Amino acid sequence: xxxxxxxILIADDESDIVEIIGFNLEKEGxxxxxxxxxxxxxxxxxxxxxxxxxxDVMMPYKNGIEVCTILRQHPNLNExxxxxxxxxxxxxxxxxxLESGADDYVNKPISPKVLVSRVKSLLRRTNIVSxxxxxxxxxxxxxxxxxxxxxxNETIVLAKKExxxxxxxxxxxxxxxLRDEILNIVWGSEVIVGDRTIDVHVRKIRQKIKADCIATVxxxxxxxxxx
Amino acid sequence: xxxxxxxILIADDESDIVEIIGFNLEKEGxxxxxxxxxxxxxxxxxxxxxxxxxxDVMMPYKNGIEVCTILRQHPNLNExxxxxxxxxxxxxxxxxxLESGADDYVNKPISPKVLVSRVKSLLRRTNIVSxxxxxxxxxxxxxxxxxxxxxxNETIVLAKKExxxxxxxxxxxxxxxLRDEILNIVWGSEVIVGDRTIDVHVRKIRQKIKADCIATVxxxxxxxxxx
DNA sequence: ACAAGTGGTTAACAATAACTTAATATTAAT
DNA sequence: ATTAATATTAAGTTATTGTTAACCACTTGT
Numbered sequence: 457x458x459x460x461x462x463x464i465l466i467a468d469d470e471s472d473i474v475e476i477i478g479f480n481l482e483k484e485g486x487x488x489x490x491x492x493x494x495x496x497x498x499x500x501x502x503x504x505x506x507x508x509x510x511x512d513v514m515m516p517y518k519n520g521i522e523v524c525t526i527l528r529q530h531p532n533l534n535e536x537x538x539x540x541x542x543x544x545x546x547x548x549x550x551x552x553x554l555e556s557g558a559d560d561y562v563n564k565p566i567s568p569k570v571l572v573s574r575v576k577s578l579l580r581r582t583n584i585v586s587x588x589x590x591x592x593x594x595x596x597x598x599x600x601x602x603x604x605x606x607x608x609n610e611t612i613v614l615a616k617k618e619x620x621x622x623x624x625x626x627x628x629x630x631x632x633x634l635r636d637e638i639l640n641i642v643w644g645s646e647v648i649v650g651d652r653t654i655d656v657h658v659r660k661i662r663q664k665i666k667a668d669c670i671a672t673v674x675x676x677x678x679x680x681x682x683x
Numbered sequence: 684x685x686x687x688x689x690x691i692l693i694a695d696d697e698s699d700i701v702e703i704i705g706f707n708l709e710k711e712g713x714x715x716x717x718x719x720x721x722x723x724x725x726x727x728x729x730x731x732x733x734x735x736x737x738x739d740v741m742m743p744y745k746n747g748i749e750v751c752t753i754l755r756q757h758p759n760l761n762e763x764x765x766x767x768x769x770x771x772x773x774x775x776x777x778x779x780x781l782e783s784g785a786d787d788y789v790n791k792p793i794s795p796k797v798l799v800s801r802v803k804s805l806l807r808r809t810n811i812v813s814x815x816x817x818x819x820x821x822x823x824x825x826x827x828x829x830x831x832x833x834x835x836n837e838t839i840v841l842a843k844k845e846x847x848x849x850x851x852x853x854x855x856x857x858x859x860x861l862r863d864e865i866l867n868i869v870w871g872s873e874v875i876v877g878d879r880t881i882d883v884h885v886r887k888i889r890q891k892i893k894a895d896c897i898a899t900v901x902x903x904x905x906x907x908x909x910x
Numbered sequence: 911a912c913a914a915g916t917g918g919t920t921a922a923c924a925a926t927a928a929c930t931t932a933a934t935a936t937t938a939a940t
Numbered sequence: 941a942t943t944a945a946t947a948t949t950a951a952g953t954t955a956t957t958g959t960t961a962a963c964c965a966c967t968t969g970t
Contacts, residue, residue, distance in 0.1 A: 529909055531857050537808075547794050554800040559808055560787070567774050573781040581764075581786050581808060602857045603900050615928055616902040653930060655946060674938060674945060842917055877920060882957060884918090901927060901956060 461487045462579060463504055467497035467523070468512035468541065473564075477510065480568035481575065494518025498526060501533055502609055505592045508579060510571075513542035513553065521549075521556045528557035531604055531611060532597050535588065537578045541566065593626050594669070594682045605665070612664050617642060621654075622661050625670060625680040634677040654678075688828075689806065690731055692716045694724035694750070695739035695768065700791075704737065707795035708802065712828065721745025725753060728760055735802060735809075740769035740780065748776075748783045755784035764805045768793065820853050821896070821909045834892060844869060845888050848881075852897060852907035861904040881905075 464486045468474045471492075478488040489504055491497040493516040501509060509527070511520035518526070520540050527533045539560040540553045553561045559578055562571065589600035597606045603619055605612040614622060620642045625633060638654055639647075658670055658678060671681045691713045695701045698719075705715040716731055718724040720743040728736060736754070738747035745753070747767050754760045766787040767780045780788045786805055789798060818825040824833045830846055832839040841849060847869045852860060865881055866874075885905060889897055898908045 534857065547797055550794075550797050551800045554804045557807075559804060567777075570774055570777050573778045577781045577786055580784075601859065602906065603859045603903055604857070616900075617929070649929090650931060652932080652946085656930075656948085659947065659949095672938095672946065844918070876918090879921080879957085879959095880919060883920085883959085886958065886960095899927095899957070 461485055462507040463487045463489060464508045464510065464575065465489045465491065465497065465501055465504065465506040466510045467491040467494070467500075467515060467520070468510075469493060469515050470512070473512070473541075476568055477566075477571060480572055484572055484576075486575075492516075494520070494523045497523050498530075499609075501527060501536070502530070502597075502606075503595070505532065505590060505597060506536065508537045508539070508575060508582075510539045510541055510575075511558075513540055513544060513549065521553050521558075524553070524556040524558050531602060532590065532599055532606055535582075537582045539571075539574065539578065591623065591626055593629050593680070595667070596626065596665075596669070598623050598626055607665060607667060614661065614664060618657055618661050618664070621657050622665075622670075625678060629680045629682055632673045632677050632679040638677065688712055688714045689734040690714050690716060691735045691737065691802070692718065692724065692728055692731065692733040693737045694718040694721070694727075694742060694747070695737075696720060696742050697739070700739070700768075703795055704793075704798060707799055711799055711803075713802075719743075721747070721750045724750050728754060728763070729757070732759065733763065735764045735766070735806060737766045737768055737798075737802075738785075740767055740771060740776065748780050748785075751780070751783040751785050762809075764809045766798075766801065766805065818850065818853055820856055820907070822894070823853065823896075825850050825853055832892070834894060839891050841888065841891060845884055845891070848884050849888050849892075849897075852905060856907045856909055859900050859904050859906045865904065 464481055466474050466477055466488060467490070469492050474490050478490065482488055489500055489506060491500045495517045497509070497511060497515070498518070511523055513520040515523075520542070524538050524540065527536065527538065538558045539562060540558045541562055541564065542549065542553070543564045545563050550561050560574055562574065591598040591600075595608045599605075600623065603614075603616075605614055605619070605622065621638065624638065624641055635651070635654055639649070643649060662668075662670055669681055671679050673679060689712075691708055693701050693704055693715060694717070696719050701717050705717065709715055716727055716733060718727045722744045724736070724738060724742070725745070738750055740747040742750075747769070751765050751767065754763065754765065765785045766789060767785045768789055768791060769776065769780070770791045772790050777788050787801055789801065817827070822835045826832075827850065830841070830843070832841055832846070832849065848865065851865065851868055862878070862881055866876070870876055885897055889895075896908055898906050900906060
């Protein structure tokens with residue numbers, strides 16, 4: 457099983473904090489993404505589907521707690537581990553932060569080492585609990601648990617066969633799937649359907665997804681192409 | 684699906700701390716068990732199989748970190764959520780505590796309310812299915828103790844099976860539950876009921892709850908959708 | 911004990927969404 | 941240009957779910 461580096465999104469308007477935290481997490485092998493305000497945090501989270509998000513509470517446009525509340529209602533991000541970071545050492549805010557759906561609430565000033573420990577602890581816990589069936593490729597997110605495809609913040613609802621076909625192609629971008637393979641995997645080896653059936657499904661997917669991401673390889677099959 | 688109150692084991696040699704924390708957690712509907720030292724904590728944990736353990740770091744016989752390390756090697760307790768409690772505000776200990784497998788590390792003096800929040804947050808994360816006896820999602824409040832659903836201040840009375848089905852779906856908003864899953868969880872794996880049974884229950888829920896919050900995924904199952 | 915009510919299940923049928931096919935148009939390869 | 945493969949469209953078919961009402965088992969109040 458491949459273990460790609462875990463992606464962590466850090467959102468804070470104070471660039472030196474982002475830098476020091478980012479540096480320490482990178483040292484541990486995490487891949488770091490950053491955002492400078494609440495809106496950017498939400499957009500980037502959707503784009504990159506991080507494994508964990510660190511949110512400063514005091515940020516322009518949307519504060520960390522607001523971002524947290526929004527993410528918890530988001531179809532693909534409502535289970536992502538969230539750590540709130542704050543200079544506010546206030547009981548009410550602390551409780552409100554956790555109630556907004558955050559997993560941890562850490563007061564500044566922070567020891568980077570402690571933060572790294574907390575990140576690891578949280579990831580350890582979330583890995584035990586949930587194995588998310590999410591494929592990300594290009595601007596697409598394919599969530600098998602929710603039977604949902606999202607593309608650039610837009611949610612696309614596919615029917616069962618459409619979804620299974622799309623997921624198959626997207627599972628190995630660039631690789632061509634023979635029509636026979638597709639039939640075997642999506643329809644099953646016993647089922648016999650005409651050749652045009654696949655085409656019609658491909659058409660429906662292409663229609664629902666505006667992007668041009670399924671390529672025909674004439675005489676062979678279809679493949680998913682990253683734009 | 685029975686909803687027993689969640690069991691929490693508190694281990695601390697300072698009886699007044701145990702008392703104040705215990706009191707506040709009981710107020711929230713948790714059942715409290717206590718231990719006065721490390722060995723007792725391990726024994727009681729095995730006996731009662733708590734849903735969460737709070738360990739003081741400084742305890743006789745075995746300290747909290749040692750207890751945590753041992754529990755993490757124990758077959759039945761290696762996944763139980765653990766919160767370490769400590770008067771030691773020291774970075775090294777903090778990190779060691781988390782590395783021993785604890786999920787959280789909280790410094791004394793503690794606000795009981797904050798601790799309760801952290802307990803809830805951790806239980807929310809560790810329990811896929813509603814362990815908090817109260818689920819709040821969208822405009823809905825689902826209270827497993829009172830078997831009550833409220834929606835925008837209106838009280839909705841659901842029958843037992845209806846309630847369990849609704850709670851299951853609401854416990855993982857967005858996630859599609861396969862019909863088989865639903866049967867296994869709500870009806871139990873031994874019980875055999877016809878296919879239309881689920882539909883009829885869904886219909887009744889949809890009828891009682893005016894909102895359109897249960898979506899059908901044809902050929903797959905049902906899911907709860909936030910409006 | 912009895913009637914009335916509640917909850918749960920089933921069966922019959924209706925409605926609908928998903929899937930398949932067939933007919934025709936378009937495209938790509940040689 | 942010719943041909944084979946795929947795209948497109950609409951219509952037809954099937955599978956799945958929705959709806960209703962009836963039935964039975966249990967509980968509750970009298």
